[in-house]
Amino acid sequence: MPTRRTWRHTGVRLSLLALALLLLGEPGAGASASPDSRWIVLFEAPSTHVLHELADNAAFDVRWVESDLVVAEVEQRDLLHPLWGGRVVARRRLDQQLALLHARNLEELRAHAGASKALSTLHAARVAAARAASGEVWILLASPGAWPAEVLGCHGGLVLPKHDVDPRSLIERAPPAALLPWLLAPSRAWTPGEQRLLQAVAPESLAATLDQLTKNTLALDADRHVFSADLGGLYNPRVEEKMQRFVQGIGPPDSLVKRQEFIKTRRCSGAIDTTSTYNVIARLPGSVPGTGTFVVCGHIDATGSNDADWVRARDECRTLSATPGAEDNATGVAALVEGLRCIADGVRRGDVDFAFDLEFVAFSGEEAEGIEGPLTGSEHYVQQRLAAGTKLLGAINLDMVGSDSLGNNLQVVYNPASRWMAEWLVDAASSMDPPIDLTFTPQLDETLASDHNSFWMVNSPALLWADAPVNVLREYASYHRPGDVGLDVSVAKMAEVTRTLLAALLRFNTRAHTEPEILLPAEGVEMFLEIQGAKISYDRRFSRVWPGSPLTALASIYGLGAAYGGPLHVEIWIENSSGRRTVFDCVDDDCYALGGAPRPFPTGGRLDLGVDPIPIQAQDGGTNRLLARVTYERAPGEEVVQTVVDTFVVAEQVGLPVLVRPNPVRDPSSAEIAVQLERPGEVRVEVYNLEGELVATQMQRVQPFFQAQSKIVTLPILASSSAAPQMTSGTYFVRVRWQGPGGQEEAVTSRLVVIR
Ligand SMILES: [Zn+2]
Structure with missing residues (x-):
């Protein structure tokens, strides 16, 4: 339009x-x-x-x-x-x-x-x-x-x-309640068992995994790119087999390592090719069921999308050249697999135990570029876990952690809700003896970069560990090219990254000490309220609402997933100078039904209560506060009340948005005004000269549902051509007045310059 x-x-x-x-x-x-x-x-x-x-x-x-x-x-x-x-x-x-x-x-x-x-x-x-x-x-x-x-x-x-x-x-947030006591506990020395575990990190073991991921025994280079059949046929199974071997004896055979399948697509030559691939998940069960899950992850797929020939071949459905993806991201996968090996050994020996489930995940589909876009594997994982009611306590995503040329830096990328993770990491790593040969650079950066973003999307804390800031990584010479064959990869550095990972996780080792007793405030219900004004004037949110125009609101409630499913009460009301008016009120199962949510409510779930529409009345004129309150019992007798507020303004009188065009104009009879109206009524246009004399006037009735989409009415400034010849060069005032059916009136004056 x-x-x-x-x-x-x-x-x-x-x-x-x-x-x-x-x-x-x-x-x-x-x-x-x-x-x-x-x-x-x-x-x-x-x-x-x-x-x-x-x-x-x-x-x-x-x-x-x-x-x-x-x-x-x-x-x-x-x-x-x-x-x-x-x-x-x-x-x-x-x-x-x-x-x-x-x-x-x-x-x-x-x-x-x-x-x-x-x-x-x-x-x-x-x-x-x-x-x-x-x-x-x-x-x-x-x-x-x-x-x-x-x-x-x-x-x-x-x-x-x-x-x-x-x-x-x-918003910066405290660590999950299940982790907080451990993080607040006074520092302690490593136990002999922990020391054994930390010393077990082996560069040769890392090198072996790196080789398995970057060298295809049948061909010279690995073919591990995102569309490669070898990814699912050769490389994922290699990692799976390794994980399987490492966790042996911890639980029933084959129970701890799982494939998690999902769809991936390839778009080429105008067609869409659908196949499936899978994440590989190794799970070490925690000793306190229901505590939640902590994740260590890295993506196993690679891409050559920065190489023009590779991209051309991809788009034409031709065979793609090999993409070993050594730095991006065989390094991360090798480090997580090595971390699993050491921890699993510690678990078997009885040196280490965690209250939470610990999952080591090799994500596929991070580099996906089909219909589903990047981070497919981790998004799938996160959604599955949330649907199952799993509390995701935190995630460490290893992506590009072995570059020699990028020095001994480890970039620790966090978002506000994950800041505690960065602090925990630096604190844990600084306690190492011998010291870890890495410089840690915490960085608040929410750039869409890798699988940690999938956790952030659902407000689960996560860190990205990488050799450098994301923008530097994207300039890395072999980044997303078939040339990423590992010439720059340092196994010694990867060993330090793995030691860091272990040092951080050992903070939660229940074999080293029992959970310190710290009294915690109950986790409260959280609520956010959003006004969604589809019909707010000019479609702008921070704007006025016209009396009579519908206003919608959305209250999103989080944190209802408590052990006790006590009574729930949600109330939404408007407060303004004329008083208080309830627009929404629900109790118990009614609320769940309205929000389309199951009961018991899943941990990490979100209850959306849409209020649509809220009738806006004349007495709502001026500033209005829209308030929502949720009252909930976490446990019998333990009531939680949370109130949130949003604000909107109901219009009383606003200048009309008016445009005079063309301006300046040579022939006034060709000039027109465009005026944007929210409601039907009568539009009157008057043209005055500088002396204030009326030069021309006209009126037009605007019917209901006029130009429903744009709400813009276009009128010639002069109703007849007879006024035009009288208008000599100079400035004129064009007054546009709108009168609504109820007698409401708005007016605005614009200038028109005539050049003869
Ligand atoms: Zn990557």
């Missing part, structure tokens, strides 16, 4: 221009920013709690805000006050509602935003800004779809993808 596109494009351009002028003209706001360092960046669809979090970060100054919503929030929440105080430098009514925040980094933000795909780019930006050293950036928060990429491109901005991560992963 070109009309809509043109409209949006131009409207945004005007607004940004106004914004830029405002900033340039305001000494308080613009003093520290030179014009070439001023950037505008768009974030799509931040919900209010994300906005709070952003504003709460010291790296941002809230400099200028045009959103009534944000103003309302500021008045209501102490959280924003310190940042807000005295910093409103200007207010002007634009036809957009914006929150403009100011941060102190440009380059890193840009690089980060470009790399980050499905994960929280909003948070990524916050992190980048926090690490800022120089530069200036202006961040524009707006809602989805309103700001076309090309417009922001004109202004040096970025359009970041929709924020679709589990909101809980944005």
Whole structure:
């Protein structure tokens, strides 16, 4: 629909221009920013709690805000006050509602935003800004779809993808309750059994696995690429056989190593080829059933997608050249297999035991590029585990951990919810004697990079261990090329990585000490509330709702998976100046039924209660708070109450978004206005000259369901051609007035310049 596109494009351009002028003209706001360092960046669809979090970060100054919503929030929440105080430098009514925040980094933000795909780019930006050293950036928060990429491109901005991560992963969190006592326990010496285990790491054993993964005995190089039949026919079985051998004697034969099948596709020559492949999972059962599962993983598949010939052959369904994937990621798989060997030996000897189940997983499909996209194997794994009610306590993903040329660095990549894991790792590794010959670099980076992301997607803590930051790895010479044959791989380094893994896991060894007694607060129910205004004016979330227009809300409740399935009560209500009004109320099984959730509720599950639609009434005018409260008993008599709040503003009177075009114009009879309306009514157009004399007037009735999609009404400015000849060169005012069926009225005045 070109009309809509043109409209949006131009409207945004005007607004940004106004914004830029405002900033340039305001000494308080613009003093520290030179014009070439001023950037505008768009974030799509931040919900209010994300906005709070952003504003709460010291790296941002809230400099200028045009959103009534944000103003309302500021008045209501102490959280924003310190940042807000005295910093409103200007207010002007634009036809957009914006929150403009100011941060102190440009380059890193840009690089980060470009790399980050499905994960929280909003948070990524916050992190980048926090690490800022120089530069200036202006961040524009707006809602989805309103700001076309090309417009922001004109202004040096970025359009970041929709924020679709589990909101809980944005927040730093404590370790799972099952691990916390161990992590808080005072440091202790290694037991003799643990020392034996740590010394068992053998470079020759690592080299043997590396060889098995990168050398095909029938051919010269390995053929372990993602579409290769050899992956499932030769290499996965090799790893499986090895794992099988290592865990022998721990449980019933064949019970501990499993294949987990999933579909993979190959797209070539316009056809889609579907086969299946599998993850290989070795499981060491924990001594306390129900504690949860800890995962050590690495991907076994490889790709040649950075090699033009390989890609051409792939796209034409031809035979692909071999991709041994030595560094990426035979190194990670070899380290996890070696880790399993040592731990399993320790378990058999009785030197080590964990309360939780420990799973070593060789994921397939990490490099997949069919219909299903990358990380297929780990996504499948995570979904299966959650569906089975497994609590995923943490995961360590080893991906590219043996490069000699990248030095003895180990990059420890975490997201906010996994920060505790990075701290735990560094702490555990620093206690090694002899010391581990690696430098640990913790890094907060949510870039979509490898299988750990699949855990983050469902808000399970996970780390990526790698030789270097993700952007450096992607520049690695043989990265995703058939030339990744292992010339640069150091087995000595892989041994240090494996020792680190063992040192970290031994922190939870129940044979070394019993679980320290630490009183823990009960894990609370968590709830997030999102207003989803499909019919909110101009489809923008941070916007006004018209009286009579439907508003939907979604309350997502987590953490109901407690042992005791006591009574549950969920209530959602609106509070505004005229009082309180309940819009949703459910008790017990009704709630589960409405949320489509089973009872007992699965651990790690999520109960979504959609409230649709909430009738918006005239007395809701102004700022409204939408509140949701869940009341739940974790155990008999142990009640948990959680309340969340979101805010929306009901429109009373808003200037109409109007565009006059072309402008300037040579022939006034060709000029038209486009006006975007939310509701039918009567539109009146009046043209005045500079002296305030009425030059022309016309009226048009807009019927219900007019141009239902765009809601944009286009009218010629002059009803008849008779007025046009009177309009000499100069500026005119075009007044557009809308009157609704109930007598509501809105008006806006635009300029029209006539050049004869
Ligand atoms: Zn990889």
